[in-house]
Amino acid sequence: MDLQKHNLAEKMAFLISIPPDSNLAKLLRFCLATGWNEELAGKSALDIARALIEDPYNLPYWTHEVMGIDKEHSDREWIALGEMGIKDTKEFINTLWKELESLNL
Template identity: 55%
Template sequence: MNLDKFVLAQYMAFLISIPPESNLAKLLAFCLSTKIRENTPGTKILDLTYELMENPSKLPYWTQDIMGQDLDYTTEEWKALGEMGITDANEFMSTLWQELQNLRL
């Protein structure tokens, strides 16, 4: 993948715009804490993640699938998962979508 400077700037601006206490920030922190095996194609992760976007109620299963990609459940992953505070997956994702709509880029 070849990212140019403008695309990188867009991603950075998006990340800077996210309130740190938001569900979106918590989900992204979880994503950053996870690792995948070297031979796992990026398309597999994209497919798993797109499935979550289509079926938000599968958030608990998705987190386990993502954590298990490298066959090593780390302390950092468990901590990030716990900090998400998921008690209702649909509610968590609904709040996340509202946060996305409220971002000012």
């Protein structure tokens, strides 16, 4: 198996392991809904993802940055953001970290 296929298999295994109603799944659904555009953003998807990991309690501002990069907020972005149900950022992130630690990869 070549490296790209191996990397894809690893990412797929990670996604398959995530409980669908978890905070981690909600965050990933939000990421999928945004359709990040590196050209418009001037930074890579990896850079924006690292920004959240480095400062996870900045999640509310991060979601608006990701949504606003194309200066449009689509219905699917708003729906995904709403489904995250973030009332307390610290609680959401702490639960997400626990979910991530419990994955059996």
